[in-house]
Amino acid sequence: MKEVLIKAVDAAQKFGAEYVEVRFEKLLKTMLTLKEGRVEAAKQGIENGAALRVLVKGAWGFASVGILNTETLTSAVLDACKMAKVASSRLKAPINLVKTKAVEDKVVVKSLKDPSKIPVEDKISMALTMNNIILGYDNRVKSCTVDYLDLIGTNYFLSSEGTYIEQEKLYVLSRITATAIEAGIFTFSREEIGSTSGYEIFDVETPEIVGEKVAKRAVEQLKAKSPKGGTYPAVLGPNVVGVFVHEAFGHLAEADLTLSGSILLSKLGKKIASDVVTFYDDGTINGAFGSSKYDEEGIPTQKTLLVKDGIVAGLMHSRETAHKFNTTPTGNMRAESFRVEPIIRMRNTFMEPKDHSFEELVSDIRFGYYLKSFRGGQANLDGTFQVGIQEAYEIVNGEVGEPVRNASISGNTLETLLKVDAAGKDFRLWPGRCGKGQTAFVCDGGPHVRIKEVLVGGSA
Amino acid sequence: MVAVPKQEDMLSLVEEAVGFASKNGADEAEAYLYQGLTTNVSIERGQIARSSRIIDQGLGVRVIVNKAVGFSYTNMLENKAIVEETILKALSFAKASKRDENWHSLPAGRPSASVEGTYDGNVVELRSEDLVKLASEMLDAAENKDKRVFPIEGGVGASHLSHAIANSSGVANFDQGTIIECNLAAIGQEKGEVTPVCFEFNAERSCSINPQWVGDEAARLAISALGAKKVETKATTVIFTQFALQQLLYFTLINAVKADYVQRNQSAFKGRIGEKVASENVTIYDDGLCRGGLRTWKFDGEGVPQQKTVIIEKGVLCNFIYDDYTAKKEGRDSTGNATRAGYLSTPNVEATNFHLMAGNKSPEELISEMGEGLIVYYLQGAHSSNPASGEFSVVATPAWKIRNGEVTYATRGAMLTGNVFHVLKNISALANNERKVGQLIAPWVLVRNVKVIGK
Numbered sequence: 001m002k003e004v005l006i007k008a009v010d011a012a013q014k015f016g017a018e019y020v021e022v023r024f025e026k027l028l029k030t031m032l033t034l035k036e037g038r039v040e041a042a043k044q045g046i047e048n049g050a051a052l053r054v055l056v057k058g059a060w061g062f063a064s065v066g067i068l069n070t071e072t073l074t075s076a077v078l079d080a081c082k083m084a085k086v087a088s089s090r091l092k093a094p095i096n097l098v099k100t101k102a103v104e105d106k107v108v109v110k111s112l113k114d115p116s117k118i119p120v121e122d123k124i125s126m127a128l129t130m131n132n133i134i135l136g137y138d139n140r141v142k143s144c145t146v147d148y149l150d151l152i153g154t155n156y157f158l159s160s161e162g163t164y165i166e167q168e169k170l171y172v173l174s175r176i177t178a179t180a181i182e183a184g185i186f187t188f189s190r191e192e193i194g195s196t197s198g199y200e201i202f203d204v205e206t207p208e209i210v211g212e213k214v215a216k217r218a219v220e221q222l223k224a225k226s227p228k229g230g231t232y233p234a235v236l237g238p239n240v241v242g243v244f245v246h247e248a249f250g251h252l253a254e255a256d257l258t259l260s261g262s263i264l265l266s267k268l269g270k271k272i273a274s275d276v277v278t279f280y281d282d283g284t285i286n287g288a289f290g291s292s293k294y295d296e297e298g299i300p301t302q303k304t305l306l307v308k309d310g311i312v313a314g315l316m317h318s319r320e321t322a323h324k325f326n327t328t329p330t331g332n333m334r335a336e337s338f339r340v341e342p343i344i345r346m347r348n349t350f351m352e353p354k355d356h357s358f359e360e361l362v363s364d365i366r367f368g369y370y371l372k373s374f375r376g377g378q379a380n381l382d383g384t385f386q387v388g389i390q391e392a393y394e395i396v397n398g399e400v401g402e403p404v405r406n407a408s409i410s411g412n413t414l415e416t417l418l419k420v421d422a423a424g425k426d427f428r429l430w431p432g433r434c435g436k437g438q439t440a441f442v443c444d445g446g447p448h449v450r451i452k453e454v455l456v457g458g459s460a
Numbered sequence: 461m462v463a464v465p466k467q468e469d470m471l472s473l474v475e476e477a478v479g480f481a482s483k484n485g486a487d488e489a490e491a492y493l494y495q496g497l498t499t500n501v502s503i504e505r506g507q508i509a510r511s512s513r514i515i516d517q518g519l520g521v522r523v524i525v526n527k528a529v530g531f532s533y534t535n536m537l538e539n540k541a542i543v544e545e546t547i548l549k550a551l552s553f554a555k556a557s558k559r560d561e562n563w564h565s566l567p568a569g570r571p572s573a574s575v576e577g578t579y580d581g582n583v584v585e586l587r588s589e590d591l592v593k594l595a596s597e598m599l600d601a602a603e604n605k606d607k608r609v610f611p612i613e614g615g616v617g618a619s620h621l622s623h624a625i626a627n628s629s630g631v632a633n634f635d636q637g638t639i640i641e642c643n644l645a646a647i648g649q650e651k652g653e654v655t656p657v658c659f660e661f662n663a664e665r666s667c668s669i670n671p672q673w674v675g676d677e678a679a680r681l682a683i684s685a686l687g688a689k690k691v692e693t694k695a696t697t698v699i700f701t702q703f704a705l706q707q708l709l710y711f712t713l714i715n716a717v718k719a720d721y722v723q724r725n726q727s728a729f730k731g732r733i734g735e736k737v738a739s740e741n742v743t744i745y746d747d748g749l750c751r752g753g754l755r756t757w758k759f760d761g762e763g764v765p766q767q768k769t770v771i772i773e774k775g776v777l778c779n780f781i782y783d784d785y786t787a788k789k790e791g792r793d794s795t796g797n798a799t800r801a802g803y804l805s806t807p808n809v810e811a812t813n814f815h816l817m818a819g820n821k822s823p824e825e826l827i828s829e830m831g832e833g834l835i836v837y838y839l840q841g842a843h844s845s846n847p848a849s850g851e852f853s854v855v856a857t858p859a860w861k862i863r864n865g866e867v868t869y870a871t872r873g874a875m876l877t878g879n880v881f882h883v884l885k886n887i888s889a890l891a892n893n894e895r896k897v898g899q900l901i902a903p904w905v906l907v908r909n910v911k912v913i914g915k
Contacts, residue, residue: 035720035724036724038558038560038562039528039529039557039558039560040529040806041522041529041530041531041553041557041806042528042529042530042531042553042554042556042557043530043531043532043533043553043805043806044531044532044533044546044549044550044553045532045533045534045804046532046533046534046536046542046545046546046549047518047533047534047535047536048535048536049535059508059509059510059511060509060510060511060512061510061511061512062510062511062512062513063512063513063514063515064512064513064514064515064516065515066515066516066517066518066535066536066537067536067538076513076515079513080512080513082588083499083511083512083513083588084510084511086511086587086588086589086592087501087508087509087510087511087588087592089592090507090508090592090595090596090599091507091508091509092506092507093507095509119556120553120556120557121556124556124557124558128558142724142725142726143724143725143726179725179726179848181725181848185849186726186728186846186848186849187846187848187849188846188847188848188849229693229875229877229911229913230693230913231915256504259505260505260610260612260613260647261610261612261647261649261654262654263654266652339514339516340514341510341512374844375844375846376841376843376844377841377844378840378841378843378844379840380656380657380840380857381612381647381654381656381657382647382654382655382656382657382857383654384656384840384855384857384872384873385840386840386841386844386854386855386875387841387844388841388843388844388845388853389844405851406846406849406851406853407853408841408844408853408854408875408877410840410841410855410873410875411873412872412873455873455875455913457853457854457875457876457877457913
């Protein structure tokens with residue numbers, strides 16, 4: 001393996017590349033989709049491929065091929081070099097990489113239950129159990145989809161600077177959705193399970209626990225009312241706090257987006273949030289969905305402080321952006337597969353818990369909303385965020401009241417972070433998938449959090 | 461560049477795979493081969509900074525054993541042993557899976573449809589030098605517009621896609637096509653103010669993109685998005701441009717007309733064929749044959765010829781879209797709407813070119829006619845809509861206030877909430893400026909009575 005990669009790196013260096021990296025990936029996937037208990041197909045994928053990235057005259061060249069032999073790789077890497085050279089013709093500011101230490105390592109995944117050793121029949125039966133619990137929960141639950149994916153593989157990374165890493169990877173993931181119908185009202189409920197530890201995640205997130213949660217939410221939403229649109233105090237659950245930290249703040253702190261004009265660029269070292277706000281991105285949490293020992297530039301992952309007591313303390317960096325900011329890379333360069341270049345991505349992003357109980361957070365609110373679980377979120381460089389909510393309740397006179405359907409919250413990140421006035425002592429991380437052109441597996445989370453006021457969009 | 465694959469080589473590979481599966485115990489078998497060659501030149505933060513070439517090819521095999529479906533794919537086509545192992549894996553997965561009593565059969569072979577404007581040899585010939593030139597034209601157009609414009613990312617890409625499919629019921633088809641695309645995202649910056657991302661793009665099947673227009677338009681939007689103000693909470697008239705409309709419909713209406721959503725009780729349209737579901741001026745086709753359409757192909761992901769299907773005619777719901785499985789469940793023919801994510805997935809029901817027919821008003825007439833309201837270019841958070849009910853609660857950004865029939869200032873943080881099925885009924889006019897955005901072909905639409913939540 002290593003021999004073939006070395007030849008490709010040598011060929012690019014002879015061409016005159018300043019930097020060369022070859023990433024070879026081997027993957028085995030098992031996938032299932034069940035719709036109302038019907039196994040649509042039991043699926044497997046075997047794939048491998050190489051991603052070749054070179055820096056020539058200050059511009060990037062990239063090639064991806066699915067065939068691994070010396071001839072194909074060498075021709076692909078030279079192709080990448082030539083393309084980089086062509087691209088460099090219009091360069092104003094050549095790209096530089098910050099210097100890093102060369103690493104040699106071999107990373108082995110240790111799981112209690114290796115998904116590749118579990119017969120597909122068992123996975124089907126687990127998904128069927130989930131399905132049966134959901135459809136059996138209440139006759140108003142009309143449909144249920146269970147998607148399952150496990151992926152095991154190995155990445156081989158070699159750079160012209162002497163780094164060579166063999167890193168195994170493992171992901172187990174399931175997405176469960178259900179709809180319920182009554183009197184012309186449609187509700188939709190979703191949960192995701194994701195882990196890098198192994199199939200043992202289903203011993204904790206059992207089909208019974210997850211199935212009931214999905215079905216119960218779909219049914220309870222049937223009697224929910226639409227929120228009143230307007231500005232209200234709100235308590236966000238850890239699941240919503242997570243997506244808020246990720247979408248409203250996290251993307252702006254990905255240094256490529258910061259440089260692209262995100263509102264954080266002028267705020268480094270400045271106070272942007274209330275004192276209770278401390279954010280981290282951490283790639284080292286054992287088993288968490290966004291964890292990995294090294295990133296796709298061969299940089300070790302780390303726990304990165306992003307906001308400390310309301311002050312912007314750091315960003316997530318590649319070697320390229322670290323050079324621009326005169327700092328160190330943070331292990332956040334990730335690629336969905338060998339078909340694409342690595343870009344800066346979050347890993348496990350969260351808010352640090354504080355000291356309030358849930359009751360204390362809710363007790364002072366005369367009228368507001370408890371936003372417990374999200375459906376989706378999105379942010380913009382100007383700091384405009386939107387988080388759609390799949391489970392919410394009114395807060396009336398200090399107590400959680402009736403359920404509310406299809407709410408969403410929106411606002412400007414910087415204005416909203418200053419309005420965060422208390423955080424709970426609880427903490428939870430939730431797995432999810434983030435889209436930034438490519439999909440990345442991530443976690444996000446935090447404690448329960450109170451916001452003095454936020455714009456709530458109703459559907460009435 | 462890797463040699464463009466030959467039709468006969470691709471067809472013989474899929475036919476061999478079907479033969480191997482049948483010989484090894486498949487009741488039915490289908491093989492799908494895909495190859496994509498893509499060259500990109502990318503712009504990052506105001507400069508052309510990278511170029512890439514991606515060669516992706518692979519084989520997906522679907523087999524049926526005792527009415528249970530197994531699927532397996534690989535991209536290691538140079539290794540015959542692995543290809544055979546892949547097919548055997550699909551068989552073993554089918555055997556491990558559960559019988560589907562509704563399984564009928566794979567589609568029978570039919571002649572492919574004839575399509576036009578989907579392949580241009582000039583796209584295949586483009587070198588990265590040519591793409592750098594196109595990207596430079598786009599970048600220059602944006603930067604020369606105004607010094608407050610910052611082009612943050614974008615690029616030019618050219619792709620050549622080929623696919624072949626065969627099955628044990630007589631399907632054996634090959635098709636190839638080209639796509640060339642340029643896009644630019646820009647922001648406006650002035651005195652500490654940053655606008656939301658303003659995006660423009662142009663994708664075509666032949667060498668006819670206009671990068672200068674894309675650069676110029678992205679820059680124009682970015683500049684005019686400066687100085688944004690908040691708006692009042694009230695019901696108002698809204699013009700949705702094609703991007704906003706695509707985002708709104710993709711997660712709601714398009715799902716509601718898919719037969720699998722209907723059959724699975726996930727569509728508000730179930731049992732409503734023949735009913736009026738939209739305003740009279742709404743006519744929508746799913747047109748898999750539209751000349752030069754971004755999703756126009758001779759056949760779909762199961763080898764069934766693509767076709768033109770009327771979905772809504774003058775406001776009345778006419779048809780749903782089907783793949784072969786959902787069609788046979790109702791004893792009818794597939795509408796050629798099975799789509800695949802290359803070789804990586806089994807077919808799913810998906811719209812081809814979702815064509816909302818244009819009206820006869822110029823965009824200027826539409827704006828002047830509305831008097832007061834918003835014109836919305838993009839929506840943030842459309843994917844968090846309730847896919848079953850059609851309810852949405854999204855941010856309109858960037859969007860502009862229209863007053864006295866003229867576009868005045870950019871708005872900030874306006875939320876739009878409502879139900880897409882009410883939106884369909886409140887479409888009061890359509891412009892004559894249709895264009896292709898993703899799977900949607902549509903003009904600007906004017907919608908009355910949309911709830912806006914502002915300050």
